[in-house]
Amino acid sequence: MKQTAQKTILITGASSGIGQACARHLLAKGWRVYACQRSAPLDADLQAGLRFVPMDVTDDASVAQAIAKILAEAGIIHALLNNAGFAIAGAIEDTSMEEARAQMETNFFGVLRVCRALAPIMRAQGHGHLVTISSLAGVIGLPFSGLYSASKFALEGLCESLRFELRPFGVRVALIEPGDFDTALPANRRRAAAAGPNSAYSARFEASQKAQAADEAKAPKPHLVARVLERILAQRRPKLRHVVGAAGQTIVVPLKRLLPQAWFEAVLRAATGA
Template sequence: MGKTDIKTAIVTGAASGIGLATAKALKAAGYRVYGTSRRPIPGRDGDVTMLACDVTDDASVEALVKTVHGETGRIDLLVNNAGFGISGAAEESTAEQAQALFDVNLFGVIRTTRAVLPLMRAQAGGRIVNISSILGLVPAPYMAVYSASKHAVEGYSESLDHEVRGQGIRVVLVEPAYTRTAFDANLVSPDAPLSLYDSDRAGRERFTREVMATADAPEIVAEVVVKAATAAPPHLRYTAGSMARQASLLRRFVPAKQFDKSYRKQMRLPPVS
């Protein structure tokens, strides 16, 4: 297919879940969409062109961007969605395990962003939507490393948005809460587990099972991504789903001590002052 005036979007981590729903929603909104996964998979119903890309590898990211730009002549939107989580207490993950998560969740964002920025600048416009998490605002116990990575994505995105606005480029955050995908089922176990955390961890796992029963569909998040991608001008942050909106409001307006007490109770943690 040759170059086109149709806007082009790249969605990382688009093999399933939020990424796949986002790719389809952007296609329905009129974008020409390229999705990525670590391993090559065929396109789905001709809606999305799937390409292999490992966001932890500079050469892989550069090859992806070169291929998409070579086919279309433009990259209007980058959605950084690729990521994974570790479920365990903070000290149960070695530095090596934490680095592996940050290499995907944060440095993957940095790699893809740096690859598209010169092209967006040359065409005098573009948008980058980074999929954060409500845990980037309200860190959860037994998700410390993942929460830290999303806090880092939030700081990086807000700083970058200030830097590139004058170039016609905007950087936007989307913050989902619990979403019905394989993310929770695929959480990585800590590589240095400690038995003293078993009881509290079990309580949090019960909480997770309960909330997942009524969690948002990935299509809800995808709708918010389309809004974040097309709003003129955009907000810096968009929460996705009722749980994320509620958590964001409570964190901002409820006194810290009261919020802490309520949050520990919700997470099935003992009431320690």
């Protein structure tokens, strides 16, 4: 194993969107970036110096093999960005147990799997940054995104606990909570199979999808998230939660804290069409 002064980061789900933006940004800032993804990388990214490692976060062997390969090459992993994820839309009642499990398997167990594989390595190193992409949906239970919100709320609890546990070993845990960003998330969003015209929620679900699409159409580019990540990685003791996004969306975080519950729910109903 060889070690260099260059810092090394492992990014999951680096094939598009936020993961890709973070990978390219940190590469430009001099990081050795391991872009972990299921699909083949773009030639231009490889030529620019991104290192590609195959990884499916739902697969134990795939995660273990990827980390072993990176360690063999780089000798050390300074930082992890848990980014891989997708969203399921639909009323909770319309979401089957299989659909719910698939959501949790990637968004929650995928992060847990990678954290469990890397925590002993970072502990032994005596340092590391372990950063996870949550969401504003991890702060607020969004109507008709209940399973997605549940997966992100689960990450919030996991990382809040992990931060205590890893602190004495010099490993820093942080969460990024983005609002809507211009990525492939909407295109990759799965609809619960039962969320059709026969659903009792159909009209409100469709209205919420329309409101969501309107928000997503004006979403900012994901390089803003990459800048937040860069700032976290530069800090010896980053805070736990880092909200990023359009001001009209991120305002919901203080509003949830400050407004009476009934007022907050009225604001959210108006904003989401639910």
